[in-house]
Amino acid sequence: MLHITSSKIALNNNSRLVFLHHVVNRQLNSSSGKGGGDELSPAEAGRLGYQLRKNLDKNSWNESSLSLSTLLSHAGLSSSSNENNNAPLSPPIELATTYERPADGNYGEGGLIYSRSCNPTRKLLETAIGKLEAGHGQTAPTFAFSSGMAAVASLLLAQKSPVKVLLPEDVYHGVPTQLHVCLNDHGILHESVNMTNVHDIRQTIEHHLESKHNIADDGTLVVWMETPSNPLCQVTDIQSICEFVNDMRSQKQNSNIITVVDSTWAPPVITRPLLLGADSVIHSGTKYLGGHSDVLLGTISCSPNKTGKSIAQRLKSVQTSIGAVASPLECWLTLRGLRSLHVRVERQCQTAMKLATYLDGHEHIVQVHYPGLESHPHHATAKHQMTMYGGMLSFEVKSESMAMAVAGAVNTIRRATSLGGTETLIEHRASIEPPERRTSPPGLLRMSVGLEDADDLIHDLKAALDIASQICHK
Numbered sequence: 197m198l199h200i201t202s203s204k205i206a207l208n209n210n211s212r213l214v215f216l217h218h219v220v221n222r223q224l225n226s227s228s229g230k231g232g233g234d235e236l237s238p239a240e241a242g243r244l245g246y247q248l249r250k251n252l253d254k255n256s257w258n259e260s261s262l263s264l265s266t267l268l269s270h271a272g273l274s275s276s277s278n279e280n281n282n283a284p285l286s287p288p289i290e291l292a293t294t295y296e297r298p299a300d301g302n303y304g305e306g307g308l309i310y311s312r313s314c315n316p317t318r319k320l321l322e323t324a325i326g327k328l329e330a331g332h333g334q335t336a337p338t339f340a341f342s343s344g345m346a347a348v349a350s351l352l353l354a355q356k357s358p359v360k361v362l363l364p365e366d367v368y369h370g371v372p373t374q375l376h377v378c379l380n381d382h383g384i385l386h387e388s389v390n391m392t393n394v395h396d397i398r399q400t401i402e403h404h405l406e407s408k409h410n411i412a413d414d415g416t417l418v419v420w421m422e423t424p425s426n427p428l429c430q431v432t433d434i435q436s437i438c439e440f441v442n443d444m445r446s447q448k449q450n451s452n453i454i455t456v457v458d459s460t461w462a463p464p465v466i467t468r469p470l471l472l473g474a475d476s477v478i479h480s481g482t483k484y485l486g487g488h489s490d491v492l493l494g495t496i497s498c499s500p501n502k503t504g505k506s507i508a509q510r511l512k513s514v515q516t517s518i519g520a521v522a523s524p525l526e527c528w529l530t531l532r533g534l535r536s537l538h539v540r541v542e543r544q545c546q547t548a549m550k551l552a553t554y555l556d557g558h559e560h561i562v563q564v565h566y567p568g569l570e571s572h573p574h575h576a577t578a579k580h581q582m583t584m585y586g587g588m589l590s591f592e593v594k595s596e597s598m599a600m601a602v603a604g605a606v607n608t609i610r611r612a613t614s615l616g617g618t619e620t621l622i623e624h625r626a627s628i629e630p631p632e633r634r635t636s637p638p639g640l641l642r643m644s645v646g647l648e649d650a651d652d653l654i655h656d657l658k659a660a661l662d663i664a665s666q667i668c669h670k
Contacts, residue, residue: 261333268534268535318522344481355454392432392573423458431578460479475501547650548566550650551650568586593639597667605659619647624640
C-alpha cells in the first residue's frame with residue numbers, strides 16, 4: 197500500500213500543480229525503489245490517484261465550492277471514506293424503530309435509541325435540505341415531519357405562548373383552517389394582513405409590539421410569509437420585511453418576534469429565504485421536494501442566527517416529544533426527489549412561462565396570475581428574490597360555471613389538488629376552500645405545471661376553453 201505523507205497544499209492552482217508534480221515523483225520513486233524506473237501497476241496507480249486527490253482536497257476544498265445542482269444530484273449519497281469502500285449510490289432505508297442498548301448502559305453521544313428521536317434515513321434528508329437552505333458550506337438545522345401541516349403546527353407549538361400570527365391575506369387555506377379549528381383554542385391567535393405592502397406590514401408589526409395587542413410580555417409575534425402565495429401568486433418582499441424585524445429586535449431587546457417563510461411554491465433552486473434574512477423556512481415536501489405525487493412530508497429549516505438557533509432548539513424538543521416525524525420511506529422518497537429537483541423545476545418554470553403568456557392573450561381569460569409576467573404587480577420583487585418564476589400559475593375566467601367547464605374539458609391536464617409533480621394539474625380552488633373562509637375568486641383555476649410538452653398543454657387548454665365558451669354561451 198502506498199503512503200502519502202501529509203503536507204499543506206496551497207490554494208493557488210499553479211502551486212497545486214507544482215505540489216502534485218513533486219509528490220507524484222516522490223511517491224513513484226518510493227514505490228519503485230529504483231529511482232522511478234518501474235511502472236506502477238493499475239491497482240497501485242488507482243490507489244495513488246485516490247490518495248493524492250484526498251490529500252489535495254483536504255485543505256483547499258469544501259462543499260461550498262459545489263453548485264446547488266451538484267449538491268442536489270448527490271443528495272443523501274455517502275462519500276467513499278477509503279478506496280476500498282463500495283459506497284451505495286442510493287442511500288439505505290433504515291426501518292428499525294429501536295436499537296440495542298450497550299452493555300454498559302450508555303448509548304453514547306449521538307447514539308441511536310428510538311426512531312421517534314432519531315432515524316438515519318430521516319437524518320440524511322434533514323442534512324441534505326439543511327445544506328441547500330443555508331448555502332456557503334453551512335448546514336441549517338432542519339427537521340422533517342409527517343406532513344406540511346404537521347410542520348406548521350410544530351413550528352407554532354415551539355413558540356412561547358401566547359402566540360399571535362400575522363398571516364397574509366392570500367395564503368394556503370389549510371393554515372388558517374388549522375388555526376381556526378385547532379390552535380385558536382390553545383391561545384394561538386392570528387390576523388390577516390396585506391403582506392405584499394411592506395409599509396403596511398411594518399406599521400402592523402410596530403403596532404403589535406408597542407401595544408402588546410393580544411401578546412403578553414413573554415409571548416411571540418410570528419410574521420408568516422407565503423411567497424408566491426396560494427393561489428393568487430402574490431410575491432412578498434422577504435428581505436425588506438426580515439430587515440425591518442431584525443431592526444425591531446435590536447431596538448426592543450425583549451421583543452419576541454420571528455419570521456417564517458412558507459416557500460413551498462419556491463423550492464431552494466428558486467428562493468432560499470434564510471439567505472434573505474428569514475429565521476425559518478417551511479416546505480410541504482409533498483410538493484416539489486418529493487416531486488412525484490407519492491410523498492407526504494413537511495420540513496422546517498432554521499437560520500444559523502441567534503433567533504433561528506433558539507427556534508431550532510425548541511423545535512427539536514417538539515419534534516421528539518409530539519412525534520409527528522416523517523417515516524423512513526417518505527424520507528427516502530424525498531431524497532430521491534431532491535436528486536432531480538433542479539432539472540424538474542427548470543423545465544416546469546419554462547413551461548409555466550409559456551402557458552402564462554398564451555393565457556394572458558386569450559379572449560376568454562379575465563386575468564392571469566404569474567410573477568414571470570411583466571404585467572404582474574410584484575414582478576420586480578419576484579425578479580429580485582427568485583432565480584426562476586415558479587411552476588405554479590392561476591387564471592380567471594368569467595364565471596364559476598365556466599371555470600368548472602374548463603376543468604371538465606381538459607384531457608392531458610389532470611383534475612386534482614396538490615402540486616409539484618411530474619403531471620400538470622388543474623383545480624377550481626373556491627370549491628375546495630371552506631365556505632366560511634373562501635378567498636379565491638369564483639372563476640379562478642389553479643395550475644401546477646408538470647413535465648409534459650408545452651405545446652401539448654397549450655393544445656389541451658385551447659380545446660377546453662373553446663368547449664367551455666360554447667357551453668356558457670348556450
